[in-house]
Amino acid sequence: xxxxxxxxxxxxxxxxxxxxxxxxxxxxxxxxxxxxxxxxxxxxxxxxxxxxxxxxxxxxxxxxxxxxxxxxxxxxxxxxxxxxxxxxxxxxxxxxxxxxxxxxxxxxxxxxxxxxxxxxxxxxxxxxxxxxxxxxxxxxxxxxxxxxxxxxxxxxxxxxxxxxxxxxxxxxxxxxxxxxxxxxxxxxxxxxxxxxxxxxxxxxxxxxxxxxxxxxxxxxxxxxxxxxxxxxxxxx
Ligand code: ADP
Ligand code: MG
Numbered sequence: 001x002x003x004x005x006x007x008x009x010x011x012x013x014x015x016x017x018x019x020x021x022x023x024x025x026x027x028x029x030x031x032x033x034x035x036x037x038x039x040x041x042x043x044x045x046x047x048x049x050x051x052x053x054x055x056x057x058x059x060x061x062x063x064x065x066x067x068x069x070x071x072x073x074x075x076x077x078x079x080x081x082x083x084x085x086x087x088x089x090x091x092x093x094x095x096x097x098x099x100x101x102x103x104x105x106x107x108x109x110x111x112x113x114x115x116x117x118x119x120x121x122x123x124x125x126x127x128x129x130x131x132x133x134x135x136x137x138x139x140x141x142x143x144x145x146x147x148x149x150x151x152x153x154x155x156x157x158x159x160x161x162x163x164x165x166x167x168x169x170x171x172x173x174x175x176x177x178x179x180x181x182x183x184x185x186x187x188x189x190x191x192x193x194x195x196x197x198x199x200x201x202x203x204x205x206x207x208x209x210x211x212x213x214x215x216x217x218x219x220x221x222x223x224x225x226x227x228x229x230x231x232x233x234x235x236x
Contacts, residue, residue, distance in 0.1 A: 029217075095166060
């Protein structure tokens, strides 16, 4: 395995069983992601995007096949090892921001640094998402896009190797969504954080190094962008 491979998914399958009902969420997914890559996951609702992201992030486990983070096997790892993996290496951003309403921006971000081994400065993370002027404000005083940028600051303050984003702009309008994507692109470019971003929106795919198209639980094709579009140039 090359040194710069962050993720190796090998023939990954995922089946959810609820009582007698079986849902095949992923079938035979194989994918390698290199350090510093910006990957966009595209696909219709129900195509398996979140399932794949959650398995990469150690929030869920594959039913078959194997997943490695570098040399570390995530498949077969116990719950304690997966918790440690998530804590040390993964930043998550979801559609909803999950900020603590009674804490300021700075306090929301600082919470995470208590359990991180080598965090960056809280203000450094807030500055990276362009929110220093709002550091002492509460979530309710911020727009949706600003709240999402706080969530991104919280995800990156522990300096994770990977940033996994599940529809980070799903609840945002065009302009604020674009700002959020710019922040993710800047973090990828400036910190070298490997980023995997799920979206419904094909128009943001131009930002990625590679676009992975999922359909019906399988990878249908992977596009490589020779020239990445800066998020500021995107239109949708
Ligand atoms: P996407 O994120 O692309 O919309 P998901 O990965 O969430 O797709 O879901 C893929 C399939 O797996 C869907 O059919 C979905 O209903 C099913 N699924 C996802 N999570 C669960 C779960 N916890 N239990 C049962 N079925 C699930
Ligand atoms: Mg999803």
